[in-house]
Amino acid sequence: MLLPGDENNPVLYIEELPRFPGHRPLRVPGAVHVYLTRGDRLFQPAGGFTLGELWLIRPSRLYVVDVSPHDGQVSHDVTSVSGAVTASLVVTFHWQVVDPRLVVASHLVDVMAVIPHHLGAALDAAVAGLSWSDVAELNVALTPGVLPEGVRGDGLEIFMIRAAVVSLGEDAPAMVGDDA
Amino acid sequence: MPDDAAAWIVAWWSSRTADDWRRYAWFATVLVVLYYTLRWAVRRFAPWLIGRVLTPIAGGLVLAVCGSLILAAAVVALPFRPVRVRPPGLLFWVGDTSAAAGSATRRAVRRRVGGPTALRRTPRLVIWALFAGIAWAGHEVACDQDPASLWCTRPLSAVTVIRADLWESGTDLILGRSS
Numbered sequence: 381m382l383l384p385g386d387e388n389n390p391v392l393y394i395e396e397l398p399r400f401p402g403h404r405p406l407r408v409p410g411a412v413h414v415y416l417t418r419g420d421r422l423f424q425p426a427g428g429f430t431l432g433e434l435w436l437i438r439p440s441r442l443y444v445v446d447v448s449p450h451d452g453q454v455s456h457d458v459t460s461v462s463g464a465v466t467a468s469l470v471v472t473f474h475w476q477v478v479d480p481r482l483v484v485a486s487h488l489v490d491v492m493a494v495i496p497h498h499l500g501a502a503l504d505a506a507v508a509g510l511s512w513s514d515v516a517e518l519n520v521a522l523t524p525g526v527l528p529e530g531v532r533g534d535g536l537e538i539f540m541i542r543a544a545v546v547s548l549g550e551d552a553p554a555m556v557g558d559d560a
Numbered sequence: 561m562p563d564d565a566a567a568w569i570v571a572w573w574s575s576r577t578a579d580d581w582r583r584y585a586w587f588a589t590v591l592v593v594l595y596y597t598l599r600w601a602v603r604r605f606a607p608w609l610i611g612r613v614l615t616p617i618a619g620g621l622v623l624a625v626c627g628s629l630i631l632a633a634a635v636v637a638l639p640f641r642p643v644r645v646r647p648p649g650l651l652f653w654v655g656d657t658s659a660a661a662g663s664a665t666r667r668a669v670r671r672r673v674g675g676p677t678a679l680r681r682t683p684r685l686v687i688w689a690l691f692a693g694i695a696w697a698g699h700e701v702a703c704d705q706d707p708a709s710l711w712c713t714r715p716l717s718a719v720t721v722i723r724a725d726l727w728e729s730g731t732d733l734i735l736g737r738s739s
Binding site: 402432 | 635652
């Protein structure tokens with residue numbers, strides 16, 4: 381079953397396998413094969429199953445999971461410790477599937493449904509250790525050493541995290557002046 | 561010269577007895593029956609034997625070998641799985657190639673089930689040549705085994721002897737052995 385083209389879906393396609401397949405499923409560069417066998421067990425054999433193993437182990441379904449790195453970008457709001465200032469960050473990062481079996485088992489079809497959660501928690505923890513009272517201080521404080529090296533969760537790894545401040549909560553009243 | 565040949569033919573023709581003509585008729589009958597038998601064997605029996613018997617048997621053997629190779633490659637690959645190491649590419653190649661060979665064999669067997677079509681259109685001349693070759697080979701074998709035998713010295717007369725033997729055995733079978 382060919383799934384709709386979606387760069388946020390790590391499962392490229394799903395294939396129902398016959399009892400005695402006549403050939404191995406095609407290899408996709410940058411993707412791995414995850415097989416569903418009896419008892420709802422998932423296998424991710426290195427290099428995929430040989431044809432004889434397909435006959436012996438009898439997987440019923442094949443998931444082709446993309447494990448190549450992808451770019452991503454999300455917005456995240458952080459609040460100062462005092463709670464007086466809120467800043468909006470644009471966070472760029474790379475994500476990659478590191479546990480294809482967990483991705484299949486959790487029916488993960490949209491990484492952007494889980495990445496903001498993991499990334500936001502990591503950013504909040506990182507920013508919580510900083511002392512800043514305005515955007516300028518936050519911009520200076522957001523050095524690569526402050527941001528987490530990588531975040532793991534739900535079979536994904538998020539790495540090469542970069543963040544930039546795009547606005548301050550204090551600037552919001554500027555929108556009000558347009559009505560006057 | 562033509563007069564001599566005509567005289568020889570007339571002399572030969574007039575010297576034939578009724579028993580001679582019966583022998584010639586029998587010889588011609590045997591010749592025709594053997595020719596048609598050989599033609600049936602070449603044009604009908606051989607394609608059936610090849611297409612319906614030998615080809616499926618050979619195909620079955622090939623499929624059995626391919627299946628065994630596929631399973632053997634799988635068994636050899638199994639020890640690599642617990643240590644999460646990719647098995648050698650040769651094992652994948654053996655499985656893929658065996659499956660391709662098996663599929664090709666199945667297609668070939670289905671396509672060749674009618675036997676070689678060339679045999680069904682064997683020309684009469686080839687049948688006659690084959691017939692003559694078999695007769696000549698039989699004659700040579702008879703001469704090797706027993707140079708004094710009738711099949712070696714006078715093979716055409718041997719056909720008549722066979723007729724006499726068959727007639728005797730046939731009448732014995734139906735009427736009972738004469739005392």
